[in-house]
Amino acid sequence: MKNQRLFILSGLLPALLLVLVFTYYPFFKGIMMAFQEYKLFDLRNVHYIGLDNFKAAFKDPKFLMALKNSGYWVFCSLILQFMFGLILALLMKKQFRGRGIYQGFAFYSWALSGFLIGMIWKWMFNSQIGVINDLLLKFGIIHERIGFLSDPKWAMVSNIVANVWYGVAFFAIMLLAALQSVPSELYEAAEMDGATGWRKLMNVTLPYIMPTIIATTLLRAIWIFNDPAIIYGLTNGGPAGSTHILSSLMLDKIIYGGDYGAASAIGIIMMVILLLYTIFFLAVTKAEKVGDF
Amino acid sequence: MTSRKKLLATLLTGAVTVGLMAGCGNNSNDSTTSNANANAGASDEKIKLRMIESLTSPNRTKLIQASIDKFEEANPNIEVEFISPPFDQADNKIRTMLGAKEDIDILEVRDLNVAEMVNNGFVEPLNQYAEKWTDFGSLTAVAKSVGSVGDKIYFIPNGLYERQLFYRADWFKDLGLTPPKTWDELYETAKKLTDPAKNRFGFSFRGGSGSTGTTDAMILAFNGPKVNLEDSMFTTDGASVYSTPEAKAAMELYLKLYKDASPPDSINWGFQEQVQAFTSGVTGMLLQDPDVIQSLTEKMQEGTWATAPLQTGPTGKALFAAGGAGWGIAANSEHKEAAWKLIEFLSSPAENTQFSKDFGLIPVHASAVEDEFFKTGPYKTLLDMSNQPDTFVNYKPAFQYPGNAQWGQVAMESTQALLLGQANLDDTLKKWDQYWVDEKAKLKK
Numbered sequence: 001m002k003n004q005r006l007f008i009l010s011g012l013l014p015a016l017l018l019v020l021v022f023t024y025y026p027f028f029k030g031i032m033m034a035f036q037e038y039k040l041f042d043l044r045n046v047h048y049i050g051l052d053n054f055k056a057a058f059k060d061p062k063f064l065m066a067l068k069n070s071g072y073w074v075f076c077s078l079i080l081q082f083m084f085g086l087i088l089a090l091l092m093k094k095q096f097r098g099r100g101i102y103q104g105f106a107f108y109s110w111a112l113s114g115f116l117i118g119m120i121w122k123w124m125f126n127s128q129i130g131v132i133n134d135l136l137l138k139f140g141i142i143h144e145r146i147g148f149l150s151d152p153k154w155a156m157v158s159n160i161v162a163n164v165w166y167g168v169a170f171f172a173i174m175l176l177a178a179l180q181s182v183p184s185e186l187y188e189a190a191e192m193d194g195a196t197g198w199r200k201l202m203n204v205t206l207p208y209i210m211p212t213i214i215a216t217t218l219l220r221a222i223w224i225f226n227d228p229a230i231i232y233g234l235t236n237g238g239p240a241g242s243t244h245i246l247s248s249l250m251l252d253k254i255i256y257g258g259d260y261g262a263a264s265a266i267g268i269i270m271m272v273i274l275l276l277y278t279i280f281f282l283a284v285t286k287a288e289k290v291g292d293f
Numbered sequence: 294m295t296s297r298k299k300l301l302a303t304l305l306t307g308a309v310t311v312g313l314m315a316g317c318g319n320n321s322n323d324s325t326t327s328n329a330n331a332n333a334g335a336s337d338e339k340i341k342l343r344m345i346e347s348l349t350s351p352n353r354t355k356l357i358q359a360s361i362d363k364f365e366e367a368n369p370n371i372e373v374e375f376i377s378p379p380f381d382q383a384d385n386k387i388r389t390m391l392g393a394k395e396d397i398d399i400l401e402v403r404d405l406n407v408a409e410m411v412n413n414g415f416v417e418p419l420n421q422y423a424e425k426w427t428d429f430g431s432l433t434a435v436a437k438s439v440g441s442v443g444d445k446i447y448f449i450p451n452g453l454y455e456r457q458l459f460y461r462a463d464w465f466k467d468l469g470l471t472p473p474k475t476w477d478e479l480y481e482t483a484k485k486l487t488d489p490a491k492n493r494f495g496f497s498f499r500g501g502s503g504s505t506g507t508t509d510a511m512i513l514a515f516n517g518p519k520v521n522l523e524d525s526m527f528t529t530d531g532a533s534v535y536s537t538p539e540a541k542a543a544m545e546l547y548l549k550l551y552k553d554a555s556p557p558d559s560i561n562w563g564f565q566e567q568v569q570a571f572t573s574g575v576t577g578m579l580l581q582d583p584d585v586i587q588s589l590t591e592k593m594q595e596g597t598w599a600t601a602p603l604q605t606g607p608t609g610k611a612l613f614a615a616g617g618a619g620w621g622i623a624a625n626s627e628h629k630e631a632a633w634k635l636i637e638f639l640s641s642p643a644e645n646t647q648f649s650k651d652f653g654l655i656p657v658h659a660s661a662v663e664d665e666f667f668k669t670g671p672y673k674t675l676l677d678m679s680n681q682p683d684t685f686v687n688y689k690p691a692f693q694y695p696g697n698a699q700w701g702q703v704a705m706e707s708t709q710a711l712l713l714g715q716a717n718l719d720d721t722l723k724k725w726d727q728y729w730v731d732e733k734a735k736l737k738k
Contacts, residue, residue: 044414
């Protein structure tokens with residue numbers, strides 16, 4: 001028995017070592033760095049500075065702006081991605097000609113990298129040579145080109161549009177899978193009770209797929225919060241830092257500042273926010289069965 | 294499970310573990326020890342060099358790889374692994390690899406970060422190697438200066454960048470305009486070329502990454518003879534160049550240039566968008582280094598564009614700096630002799646001249662500039678500029694300051710805030726002044 005346990009343990013050892021080296025070591029190193037002056041261009045001067053990186057973050061207007069933007073970014077992106085994803089899933093649930101091809105097109109954005117999506121939309125949003133301004137002008141919707149990426153009011157909206165386009169596919173895939181599992185008997189029973197399309201959606205479909213909705217919105221909110229790729233590709237946090245979210249600001253601290261201490265402090269703050277959000281979300285949705293995820 | 298099966302499974306698990314661990318380790322086993330290094334590829338033992346570039350682009354990587362292939366053919370005992378990270382992440386990747394003491398023998402050091410590399414002890418001084426190099430004598434003074442910190446040379450530039458004006462010759466002809474000689478003329482000309490209704494603008498503005506290329510050029514030109522050419526962020530009186538009334542005048546013109554003659558979106562433009570706008574017929578003037586020549590030649594019709602020298606400030610002077618990146622040896626390299634052999638090959642007049650022609654750079658050897666290729670066409674302006682040293686004054690950029698690498702980001706964000714009206718000019722200049730005063734104080738410590 002003892003030998004068998006030892007054998008199992010030795011079999012797990014390679015995987016355990018890899019997890020330790022690639023997951024826990026960077027994690028604890030990151031936590032340590034948050035309390036250090038750790039700048040890539042001054043590696044000879046690495047030392048502990050206590051909470052200074054955290055204090056500096058909360059005094060930095062860029063950080064406060066990114067904190068506010070993160071909330072806006074997650075809220076708007078999530079709501080719109082979910083809404084359009086649900087509509088798409090409901091449409092695709094119906095049998096129609098060329099459904100497979102249509103599904104392929106609807107889902108392909110999910111296969112692209114966020115940074116690439118940012119780059120693609122950057123050219124489309126370009127106010128001088130971008131197709132979006134050209135089309136809006138052509139159809140008479142606008143009479144002057146809009147600085148989608150140069151005007152801070154539009155820049156965040158542009159990022160959200162690109163992110164919605166990207167994330168709709170995720171919800172469409174997940175919700176379509178859930179919709180296909182709704183038993184047809186439930187609809188038949190609802191119809192016998194005289195329920196219309198809208199009532200069926202509200203009283204049968206949505207309650208039935210609620211566990212999926214809760215699980216996917218929780219996960220997607222965390223991903224949106226953590227993913228700086230689209231913002232990095234589209235506006236790089238600009239103009240004047242107006243479109244930074246916490247994760248893009250963290251990346252910025254590393255790429256342009258080489259400041260791993262400040263970036264790690266932002267990382268820890270993000271982790272705390274996500275933890276609080278998850279606890280709150282699960283507490284609010286406790287009544288629903290969300291399954292194991 | 295029988296004991297035989299257990300034994301077999303244990304052996305397999307052990308083998309996999311060892312294999313994984315070997316895979317995670319460095320490649321030092323591929324390389325020989327430093328004994329072999331003494332002969333730098335002359336012995337039978339094979340040396341593997343790891344080389345990483347910074348200013349990556351597909352075309353450039355291909356050209357460098359072709360030169361490496363030639364070198365490997367001539368030196369069968371030296372194998373070169375050429376690493377090309379994506380451009381945006383390259384410098385950070387290099388820093389991280391060096392910081393983690395990974396096996397890197399040759400790295401591309403930039404004028405922007407050489408002081409930082411030296412400060413961290415990442416790069417080896419090349420003086421002892423260069424002294425024995427027969428072609429070192431023909432290296433231009435500018436090339437030597439770009440690759441040096443103090444009296445030590447840390448990298449051999451693989452080409453030099455120098456700014457000039459590219460303009461739409463056909464638009465100028467249609468409107469009867471001549472290339473602007475001063476910054477004021479550039480603004481006036483740009484305004485005449487601007488017609489937003491036709492989606493046409495005079496100036497290919499760059500407000501995103503790299504925006505300091507314009508702000509610093511204007512501020513230095515306006516300060517003119519006041520600038521300390523050896524410590525160009527400061528005047529000869531020791532004040533920062535951003536604290537003078539001339540700096541304010543320069544930035545006032547800069548704001549007008551954006552507002553009246555540049556596409557609004559250009560507040561976020563970097564190199565790609567700036568060049569794309571020029572080649573696609575949205576903008577009429579572009580300030581750039583010669584590495585755009587190839588792209589302009591490919592995308593624009595002959596005769597539609599031409600070049601002119603850099604614009605002067607009110608005192609009749611334009612300050613310019615030749616910049617560059619080049620090959621340095623990592624301080625931790627175990628194959629320094631072999632690494633130098635490759636650098637010597639890549640930096641030879643023949644290789645460097647060809648690379649400069651193919652990629653669009655100014656060669657680093659004085660002899661190469663005599664080549665007819667550089668005396669005509671778009672390169673001619675640059676030679677004309679170097680022939681007028683009283684007007685086009687060469688200065689040493691602030692490469693000795695480790696904070697120089699962050700300056701671009703600091704200046705870009707505050708310039709964008711200024712252009713958006715979120716900050717005023719006086720506060721912005723005060724911020725810039727403070728940045729450099731602090732940098733100087735840190736350097737003195």
